[in-house]
Amino acid sequence: MTGRPETRAFLGLGGNIGDPATTMAIALRTLDATDGVSVERVSSLYRTPPWGEVDQPDFLNAVAEVRTGLSARELLDACLSTERALKRERRERWGPRLIDLDILLYGEERIAGDGLEIPHPRMLGRAFVLVPLAEIAPGLTLDGLTVRDHLSRLDTGGIDRVSNGTGWWKGTGAE
Numbered sequence: 282m283t284g285r286p287e288t289r290a291f292l293g294l295g296g297n298i299g300d301p302a303t304t305m306a307i308a309l310r311t312l313d314a315t316d317g318v319s320v321e322r323v324s325s326l327y328r329t330p331p332w333g334e335v336d337q338p339d340f341l342n343a344v345a346e347v348r349t350g351l352s353a354r355e356l357l358d359a360c361l362s363t364e365r366a367l368k369r370e371r372r373e374r375w376g377p378r379l380i381d382l383d384i385l386l387y388g389e390e391r392i393a394g395d396g397l398e399i400p401h402p403r404m405l406g407r408a409f410v411l412v413p414l415a416e417i418a419p420g421l422t423l424d425g426l427t428v429r430d431h432l433s434r435l436d437t438g439g440i441d442r443v444s445n446g447t448g449w450w451k452g453t454g455a456e
């Protein structure tokens with residue numbers, strides 16, 4: 282408990298090295314066990330064609346909704362330490378990665394500076410973010426349009442849902 286009112290935040294997860302589904306599941310369980318963070322909803326897992334540097338393996342992507350009493354900065358620190366614990370290695374800017382854990386939205390706040398930019402500046406142009414976000418929050422409004430509407434403007438070709446459900450991260454064998 283932090284004493285701060287709780288905020289609903291959305292996190293984007295992605296990876297394309299090793300076993301990204303397991304790495305992302307461990308990341309979500311680590312965050313859920315963090316004081317002041319509760320993972321409320323998680324999208325299915327999606328296989329997505331690489332954006333940016335296209336000569337690399339497909340990614341797995343997902344989006345999670347968390348309830349948190351942490352500030353945006355504290356939530357970012359929790360994401361970064363989770364990434365570090367998973368021995369993430371940053372390589373090329375748009376290249377392969379073990380796991381990426383990004384804050385997409387933090388309530389309705391707009392934050393810029395000190396290493397934080399929320400809403401995530403590129404999220405509305407990325408189908409690999411909006412497809413899983415639209416699964417768990419289709420009616421959420423951003424810049425006057427719903428997530429569903431933003432998604433309808435993007436090419437979703439090559440994106441496939443690869444989990445049977447949304448329990449893939451819990452480590453119980455349930456998908």
Ligand code: GSY
Pocket residue numbers: 294295296329330331332333334340342374375376381383409
């Ligand atoms: O944070 C973005 C990492 N990334 C991704 C990704 O997560 N998914 C897909 N499909 N392409 C990507 N390119 C980069 S960089």
